[in-house]
Amino acid sequence: MNVRRTLGFQLLVAVFSVYIFVTMITTITQMYIEWTNAEDEIKNDLISLQNSFESGIALALWELSEEQTQRIARGIIYFNIATGVQIEGKRIKVQLGEKGDIQHKFEIIYTAEEVGQRSLGFAIIYSTRKLIFDRVKYSYISIVVNAVLKTFLLWVIVLLISHRLITLPLRKLTHESQTLDLEKVDRSKKVNIGLDRRENELTLLESSFNNMVQKLVKSRSELDRVNQNLEIKVKERTEELKLAKEKAEIANHAKSEFIANMSHELRAPMNAVLGFAQLLDTLVTDSQQKRYLHSIQTGGKSLLTLMNDILDLSKIESGKIHIQRQPTHLHNLVEDASNIFSLKLSQKHLKFIQEIDENLFPALMLDPVRIRQVLLNLIGNAVKFTEEGHIKVTIKQKQKEESVVDLIIVIKDTGIGIPEKEQKKIFESFYQQAGQDFNKYGGSGLGLTISKRLIEQMDGVLSVTSEVGKGSVFKIALNQVAIAPLEEADVAEKNPLVKKEFFKPATILIADDVESNRELLAEVFKDTEINAMVAANGQDALLFAEEHLPDLILMDLKMPIVNGYEVTRLLKSNNNTKHIPIIALSSSITENEEELHKKYGFDGSLPKPVSFTNLFLIMSQFLAIETITEKPKSFGLEEQSTQSVPLIAEVVRDLPKEWKENMKQAINRVDVKQINLLINQIQEQDAQLAETIKMKVDNFEYQDILAILQF
Amino acid sequence: MKQLLMFLLTCFVFHSAYAICKIKVRTAKVSVGENSLKYIIHDDGSWSGLTIDLTKALLEEAGCQYTFHPMPWKRALADLEDGHIDMMMNFSFNKDREKFAYYIGPMDEEKMILIVQKKSNYQINSLEDFKKIPVKFSFERGAYLGKVFDNKLKTDPEFKKKFSQFSGGDITNYERLALGRMGGFIADKYEVAIHLKKFPQLIVHPFTINHDWVYWGISRKSVSAETILKLYQAYIRLKDKKSLEQIVHQYAKLQ
Ligand SMILES: Nc1ncnc2c1ncn2[C@@H]1O[C@H](COP(=O)(O)OP(=O)(O)OP(=O)(O)O)[C@@H](O)[C@H]1O
Numbered sequence: 001m002n003v004r005r006t007l008g009f010q011l012l013v014a015v016f017s018v019y020i021f022v023t024m025i026t027t028i029t030q031m032y033i034e035w036t037n038a039e040d041e042i043k044n045d046l047i048s049l050q051n052s053f054e055s056g057i058a059l060a061l062w063e064l065s066e067e068q069t070q071r072i073a074r075g076i077i078y079f080n081i082a083t084g085v086q087i088e089g090k091r092i093k094v095q096l097g098e099k100g101d102i103q104h105k106f107e108i109i110y111t112a113e114e115v116g117q118r119s120l121g122f123a124i125i126y127s128t129r130k131l132i133f134d135r136v137k138y139s140y141i142s143i144v145v146n147a148v149l150k151t152f153l154l155w156v157i158v159l160l161i162s163h164r165l166i167t168l169p170l171r172k173l174t175h176e177s178q179t180l181d182l183e184k185v186d187r188s189k190k191v192n193i194g195l196d197r198r199e200n201e202l203t204l205l206e207s208s209f210n211n212m213v214q215k216l217v218k219s220r221s222e223l224d225r226v227n228q229n230l231e232i233k234v235k236e237r238t239e240e241l242k243l244a245k246e247k248a249e250i251a252n253h254a255k256s257e258f259i260a261n262m263s264h265e266l267r268a269p270m271n272a273v274l275g276f277a278q279l280l281d282t283l284v285t286d287s288q289q290k291r292y293l294h295s296i297q298t299g300g301k302s303l304l305t306l307m308n309d310i311l312d313l314s315k316i317e318s319g320k321i322h323i324q325r326q327p328t329h330l331h332n333l334v335e336d337a338s339n340i341f342s343l344k345l346s347q348k349h350l351k352f353i354q355e356i357d358e359n360l361f362p363a364l365m366l367d368p369v370r371i372r373q374v375l376l377n378l379i380g381n382a383v384k385f386t387e388e389g390h391i392k393v394t395i396k397q398k399q400k401e402e403s404v405v406d407l408i409i410v411i412k413d414t415g416i417g418i419p420e421k422e423q424k425k426i427f428e429s430f431y432q433q434a435g436q437d438f439n440k441y442g443g444s445g446l447g448l449t450i451s452k453r454l455i456e457q458m459d460g461v462l463s464v465t466s467e468v469g470k471g472s473v474f475k476i477a478l479n480q481v482a483i484a485p486l487e488e489a490d491v492a493e494k495n496p497l498v499k500k501e502f503f504k505p506a507t508i509l510i511a512d513d514v515e516s517n518r519e520l521l522a523e524v525f526k527d528t529e530i531n532a533m534v535a536a537n538g539q540d541a542l543l544f545a546e547e548h549l550p551d552l553i554l555m556d557l558k559m560p561i562v563n564g565y566e567v568t569r570l571l572k573s574n575n576n577t578k579h580i581p582i583i584a585l586s587s588s589i590t591e592n593e594e595e596l597h598k599k600y601g602f603d604g605s606l607p608k609p610v611s612f613t614n615l616f617l618i619m620s621q622f623l624a625i626e627t628i629t630e631k632p633k634s635f636g637l638e639e640q641s642t643q644s645v646p647l648i649a650e651v652v653r654d655l656p657k658e659w660k661e662n663m664k665q666a667i668n669r670v671d672v673k674q675i676n677l678l679i680n681q682i683q684e685q686d687a688q689l690a691e692t693i694k695m696k697v698d699n700f701e702y703q704d705i706l707a708i709l710q711f
Numbered sequence: 712m713k714q715l716l717m718f719l720l721t722c723f724v725f726h727s728a729y730a731i732c733k734i735k736v737r738t739a740k741v742s743v744g745e746n747s748l749k750y751i752i753h754d755d756g757s758w759s760g761l762t763i764d765l766t767k768a769l770l771e772e773a774g775c776q777y778t779f780h781p782m783p784w785k786r787a788l789a790d791l792e793d794g795h796i797d798m799m800m801n802f803s804f805n806k807d808r809e810k811f812a813y814y815i816g817p818m819d820e821e822k823m824i825l826i827v828q829k830k831s832n833y834q835i836n837s838l839e840d841f842k843k844i845p846v847k848f849s850f851e852r853g854a855y856l857g858k859v860f861d862n863k864l865k866t867d868p869e870f871k872k873k874f875s876q877f878s879g880g881d882i883t884n885y886e887r888l889a890l891g892r893m894g895g896f897i898a899d900k901y902e903v904a905i906h907l908k909k910f911p912q913l914i915v916h917p918f919t920i921n922h923d924w925v926y927w928g929i930s931r932k933s934v935s936a937e938t939i940l941k942l943y944q945a946y947i948r949l950k951d952k953k954s955l956e957q958i959v960h961q962y963a964k965l966q
């Protein structure tokens with residue numbers, strides 16, 4: 001250990017700083033006293049000189065004898081103590097020697113009977129401090145030597161004592177504790193710091209140290225025992241946990257599967273409920289009954305959205321939702337939303353303001369479906385919770401690197417606002433503002449939860465700021481969003497408008513074991529440049545693919561002999577066919593796209609029943625497309641239904657009467673299967689009409705369909 | 712007529728009584744029983760002697776009160792200048808002193824001579840001769856020994872070196888000279904005769920140092936013009952009455 005850090009040394013320093021301080025003060029005091037003594041002595045000496053000479057001086061001055069005065073002056077400076085003398089009468093002035101820094105001045109008074117007392121002048125005897133110093137020199141030396149000697153002696157003594165009494169025992173104790181190995185030490189171990197017989201703090205420390213060691217040894221062995229037990233227990237628990245986790249995982253999986261399936265199953269009866277309710281509406285005239293009916297309809301609709309939301313949420317929670325980035329046109333998405341809500345906006349006299357960054361890239365790599373969902377949720381909330389004022393959507397973009405941008409989308413409203421306390425909670429599932437009027441606002445409290453989860457999955461942040469009574473601001477921040485390459489941006493521009501006619505000549509293979517499905521798909525491409533081949537099972541699909549090398553394959557997953565997964569894997573492992581894009585047609589929503597891609601090599605997937613829009617969209621990614629210069633058109637629902645009315649009227653008029661009749665009957669029966677079949681039949685004739693009707697069906701707007709069929 | 716005279720006289724007396732004049736007179740330091748003719752002090756502290764009596768005559772004539780103060784000659788000169796004392800006697804005339812003293816007189820004559828040992832054979836015919844003699848002489852400190860002597864002292868340092876000065880009225884000079892501690896000293900011839908009776912081995916050297924009138928010196932500083940005037944008038948009256956000559960005559964008999 002460093003000597004400077006020992007206790008002894010520190011003690012020494014502490015003691016000595018005080019001691020030296022005191023010694024210095026006493027020494028200085030002593031020296032000062034010596035000095036003043038010497039000074040006094042000199043003064044006394046000067047006074048004696050005065051006493052011896054003053055009468056002589058007086059006489060000499062009296063007699064005005066210059067020689068005499070001189071002689072006396074000389075006599076005075078003969079004394080060592082006087083460095084100089086000055087005698088000053090009125091007529092005689094004598095000065096001898098040197099003036100010093102000490103002076104003793106006295107008046108010269110002549111006393112005689114005849115004249116009494118006469119002051120004849122004064123005399124000054126000079127001396128010097130040097131004399132004082134000379135006198136105290138030796139005593140100073142002795143004082144200092146004395147002090148130093150004493151200090152040194154004390155130092156040595158304290159050092160020895162502290163070394164012997166403190167440092168050594170402590171060092172020993174420290175050494176013992178540092179080298180103490182609890183593994184090896186036994187109970188008989190005793191530390192001896194070498195201070196036997198004497199009872200003081202250190203010996204107490206020694207014995208308590210020994211006690212501590214004993215206790216440590218004891219607890220150490222106990223610890224060992226406990227440890228062993230613990231290890232066994234931990235192993236057991238880990239095992240249990242593993243099992244539990246596996247069970248939980250299975251259960252969770254089963255849960256989401258169950259929810260997914262169940263909501264799927266629930267849709268069918270729900271369709272019936274809502275469909276019949278719609279149809280009843282036209283038949284019922286009694287206002288009471290009509291009100292009941294409306295309650296059934298609204299209840300059913302909200303049950304349906306709730307189911308959809310729960311489905312979404314459970315998909316997100318079980319990790320089944322995957323962000324599919326593709327060139328996305330934000331302008332269009334916002335435009336879309338404004339169209340969707342245009343009716344409500346005008347009903348509530350709300351302004352819808354778009355403030356989109358001028359430099360916003362035409363297409364960014366985002367998941368359009370999910371972004372749209374989030375936007376609709378947020379804008380829907382804004383519309384719902386705002387009674388007057390406006391809703392403003394702002395999109396800002398910050399380009400940091402060449403190929404990526406930071407994106408901020410803000411949805412601001414002038415509605416009721418959200419109290420600070422609630423701002424966090426509204427993102428929890430099923431949470432709605434406390435005391436919120438359900439009759440007025442409805443909803444299930446899942447919109448924001450889903451939106452937040454989706455944005456988080458895109459590595460973004462959804463946040464809210466709000467002031468009660470003034471409005472709310474929801475902000476989506478998406479960092480590092482890739483900019484879509486130009487051509488893809490073009491595709492994005494066209495995407496919503498992809499029609500089967502756009503495709504350049506190509507061959508595709510449709511593999512499905514259900515004939516109607518096969519035929520339906522094949523029919524779609526009848527009048528196009530696309531040559532569609534069909535295969536009824538996996539084996540055929542394999543053969544056809546190898547033989548004809550189609551440009552794209554639509555692959556049903558569940559097929560006899562060889563299923564879709566197998567076929568795809570085989571084709572992808574074959575050098576001749578592995579370049580062929582394969583789109584999975586899955587009937588199960590729980591199918592994981594990523595897994596499809598990774599495990600089997602699918603290039604994309606489409607849920608069944610196949611939406612043609614989506615089909616063309618996904619095909620456009622792999623097949624060549626004619627460049628078209630048509631102005632982009634919004635695909636908003638309401639807009640479509642209003643704008644396309646005259647068009648629809650024309651088309652509907654051209655439809656066969658029989659079809660129209662069948663459709664009416666199907667709607668009246670709410671026979672969804674039949675309806676879908678009928679829609680598929682007019683698909684080729686007018687895809688857009690088919691699509692419109694399909695959406696109305698999806699939204700249970702049977703009344704509208706019936707209205708269309710009137711034409 | 713007689714009455715008028717009486718009136719005038721009363722007026723005068725009254726006047727002089729009114730303007731009291733008190734004169735402090737310096738005298739030489741002598742002790743009782745000392746053989747001096749000019750200054751004699753008696754057991755009761757009263758003074759007489761030639762010089763004293765002349766002065767008393769003057770002061771009494773002027774109607775002044777007086778006191779005698781023995782002090783060394785040089786000190787007296789300084790005190791007269793400073794006005795500590797009012798009058799000095801046997802005051803030789805010189806230009807320097809006139810600056811601070813009025814002169815009244817002459818009161819007496821003074822002959823300063825040199826006393827030497829009989830056995831000495833100093834050839835002194837002029838002041839210059841002193842320098843050739845290998846011994847030292849002395850004179851009273853502050854004494855003025857005539858214009859020539861004074862000049863010589865001031866201009867000839869070698870001459871000055873030949874002399875030391877003693878404090879006035881020091882009769883030990885005779886003893887010291889007799890013991891041969893000096894070559895000789897300058898003294899007032901008037902006083903010498905008595906002393907020489909005691910010291911037969913001493914004689915007066917034939918060379919006279921100075922022979923001149925002496926006066927009363929009166930402090931310009933301490934004495935008012937009015938008193939001076941009074942003293943002058945008194946002196947003239949004494950002269951007319953020949954009183955001073957009578958006193959001198961009396962003492963001459965004592966010699
Ligand atoms: N723009 C807004 N202004 C005021 N309150 C809002 C706003 N957006 C959301 N909230 C509050 O947050 C709650 C949760 O919103 P969320 O969208 O999750 O559910 P919801 O709209 O009530 O029902 P839904 O599941 O149909 O969306 C709302 O009920 C409302 O209380």
Ligand SMILES: [Mg+2]
Pocket residue numbers: 377380381443447448
């Ligand atoms: Mg909502």
